Amino acid sequence: MKQLCIIFRQAPHGNAQGREALDLALLSASFEQEVSLIFTDEGILNLLDNQEPELIGAKDYIATFGALPMYDVDTILVCQQSMQTLAIQASDFKIDVEVCSAAKITHHLSLVDEVLVF
Template sequence: MKKLCIVFKQPPHGTAHGREGLDFSLLSASFEQEVSLLFTNEAVLTLLKDQDPESIGAKDYIATLGALPLYDIDTVLVCSESMQELGLSEQELRIGVTLSAPEEIASHLNAVDEVIVF
């Protein structure tokens, strides 16, 4: 089974990167690849609770994060430094994640077969 890590770096709204990355993640997992997700930089904002993207004319693709367990996507890493820079706590996030230091992230990326950045 191929191990794939999808890295999200862009903020959740304003571009299609987040939606496309999430769609790609679910599609890859449905083809029995072991998929993990990594949120870093402003992409961490994607995980915040109580967002209303429709109020700015964007689609609510973020609700799809709730489907990750159905696709056996259990590894969701979030850069602890990005969280700190944005002044966020783990309690503000809508799904369970693993806060990871840059060294842990590097180790994870070295352990997968392919890394795709959105």
């Protein structure tokens, strides 16, 4: 089984990258690929709860992150340093994640077959 890791680096709603990355993750997982997600830099903002993108005319795709367990996407890593930089706590996220160091993220990347960055 192919192991795919998708990295979220861009903030949501300013462009379509976050939505496209999430769509790719769900589609890939539905075709029996082992999918993991990494959130770093402003990409961690995709996970924040209580967003109202409709106020700026954007589509609310953030709720779709709740479907990840149904697609067996269980490995969701968030960069601890990015959280500290943006003053965000794990309790601010919409879904359960594993907060980890850059070293652990690097190790995870060494274990997968393909990495896509959005």
